Amino acid sequence: MSPLSERFLADLAAAAVAEGLADAVFCRLSTPIGKLLVVQGPLGVCRVGFAEDPEDALLADVASLLGPRILAADRELATTRDALQAYFEAGEDPGVPVDLRLVRSPFRRQVLETLHAEVHAGQVVTYAGLAARAGYPRAARATGTACATNPVPVIVPCHRVLPGGGGVGSYGGGPARKRALLELEGALPRPLGV
């Protein structure tokens, strides 16, 4: 049984998008921190998954928010792909719109929106500092939970939020990825190669 060709899949997705049949589109990107799954709806990127995140469940989450007509469509995501590619090459903010409606808690959404709008590449902030910026100065711990459940990692930069006591702290994608992103942005000194 011969598999469907890439060309067939790309044509199918393009025909569906042209007819207005896509609730969301996604692509798979190879990056220095491994494969990323990037899902985008009409308002912006709503989900980014790391290589180890189960794809079907992740896409089903997006389907429950935006509708089930979700297609792989590299061409339709060209702008977002280019922006992320540039980010991984130069460490500059990708500057793509995000849709944080998968974050159901208003508090967590507020924290992540503040983080996305105010903490740029090359900068870092503590959990307490981000809590204060978001208008909840006593909620440092809950701010940590908001970052840990961020549905759009890398683009909404929860990797730039550090514990007050030093070190890089924890990260949804693992501390090694967090350190790699901070080094890429120049916020952490790169270790000397051996």
Added chain:
Amino acid sequence: MDVTTSGRLPAFWTLVEAHGDELLHHARRLAGEAEAEDVLQTALLRALRAYPGLRHAEHLRAWLYRITTTTAMDVHRARRREVLTAAPPEPAAHDPALDLALGEFERLIASLPSASRTVLRLRFVDDLDYDDLAAALGCSPVAARQRVSTAVRALRKELAPA
């Protein structure tokens, strides 16, 4: 294997990646190598249009088989209309012996109801086994077997000397 275990609809692309290869295989058997990809693209776009209206996430694989089958038959009918209206007819690009056999088969089943003709074509021309036939017809394998035997009985009766 169906990709759904819970009640909610999976992303459409999850279905395409899980079942696309076997659906292409199915489209090839129904419509031939040259038409298979067109049939499947049309079928998947039809499925995509209907997808948000589905009320449950069960039997999605069989649902896709059924849409592919219906689409292949629509394409087959449209082509036949083209052939009937176009003159002179295109020279046959395939095996003439097979055409003769298919022509003979169509002549034999011509007097049966259209549903019976469809079942007989899928079983004996496209050579679908009862599981595939069930998926294509949207019924159980047992019901598919019954439909074939009913159609064969009707054919026997038709061909029996008066």
